[in-house]
Amino acid sequence: MPKTQATIRQGVVMALAAAALTTAGGAAYAGRSCEQKPVSVQTIKKGMELAAQTAKALDAPGAKVVVLGRAGQDLSKYNLRYSHLGWAYKTPEGNWRVDHKLNECGTAEAHIYKQGLGEFFLDDLWRYEAVWAVPTPEVQERMLPILQDRRKVLALHQPRYSMVSYPWATKYQQSNQWALESLAMAMEPSVTTREQAQAWLKFKGYEPSAMKIGAMTRLGGRMTAANIAFDDHPNEKRFADRIETVTVDSVMSFLQRAQLTGAPQTLKVN
Numbered sequence: 001m002p003k004t005q006a007t008i009r010q011g012v013v014m015a016l017a018a019a020a021l022t023t024a025g026g027a028a029y030a031g032r033s034c035e036q037k038p039v040s041v042q043t044i045k046k047g048m049e050l051a052a053q054t055a056k057a058l059d060a061p062g063a064k065v066v067v068l069g070r071a072g073q074d075l076s077k078y079n080l081r082y083s084h085l086g087w088a089y090k091t092p093e094g095n096w097r098v099d100h101k102l103n104e105c106g107t108a109e110a111h112i113y114k115q116g117l118g119e120f121f122l123d124d125l126w127r128y129e130a131v132w133a134v135p136t137p138e139v140q141e142r143m144l145p146i147l148q149d150r151r152k153v154l155a156l157h158q159p160r161y162s163m164v165s166y167p168w169a170t171k172y173q174q175s176n177q178w179a180l181e182s183l184a185m186a187m188e189p190s191v192t193t194r195e196q197a198q199a200w201l202k203f204k205g206y207e208p209s210a211m212k213i214g215a216m217t218r219l220g221g222r223m224t225a226a227n228i229a230f231d232d233h234p235n236e237k238r239f240a241d242r243i244e245t246v247t248v249d250s251v252m253s254f255l256q257r258a259q260l261t262g263a264p265q266t267l268k269v270n
Helices: 003-023 042-060 137-147 175-187 192-204 215-225 246-256
Strands: 065-071 085-090 096-104 110-116 126-134 211-214 244-247 263-267
Touching: 042 085, 042 126, 042 263, 065 110, 065 137, 065 246, 085 175, 085 246, 096 175, 126 246, 137 175, 137 215, 175 192, 175 246
Parallel strands: none
Antiparallel strands: 065 085, 065 126, 085 096, 096 110, 126 263, 211 244
């Protein structure tokens, strides 16, 4: 069987298994809506097509590690194109695995998951588009041992989750924030805490995205969703309706600007 066909067939099996788990309850989400509904055949088909094409594209440069994002929600009103990212790495067997953080939907907790590309793109995405950047050889060599070691993957993980957690605080941690702080730990061996990781990111020039979110919207979000909190944001910014958080767009921009990766690349399935 050709490698591409084998990859797709393997991915479909994984996707169907993940779909069964999703409909059984205990769903985990990040960077997309928490609305629970049956996974359609069309959703699986498009997700697996995106996964297969992405795998082929990732194989081309011979990379071992890439930073990979998806478009699970429409964030265009905040001038953002993507919603969620993780670290993908190639196993010795030749498959791609993704380490990423997912919120247990409807709760204020999140966990780190290791999934295949099929599962990563299985969700009912807002737009079936992948974005990725290939790190420099040095970054890849530093990230790979972390992604292969569960203990290291969890080293800076904070289970308390807020979708809009403040980038320079440690009370909560959202998905993209975990991915970025893990990079800091990989690049600077002396980093062992989230505070140290954030200090390294500041030193390197990371700039979070700033979203304008009014008081009534903040109040509504806090009262109706356990996974949204604003109390870790500085009062002067919060009361000025300026909410800063780690986004895929800001991470990709930072990585390229800091010369830690090449330019972001995209792939879309219609």
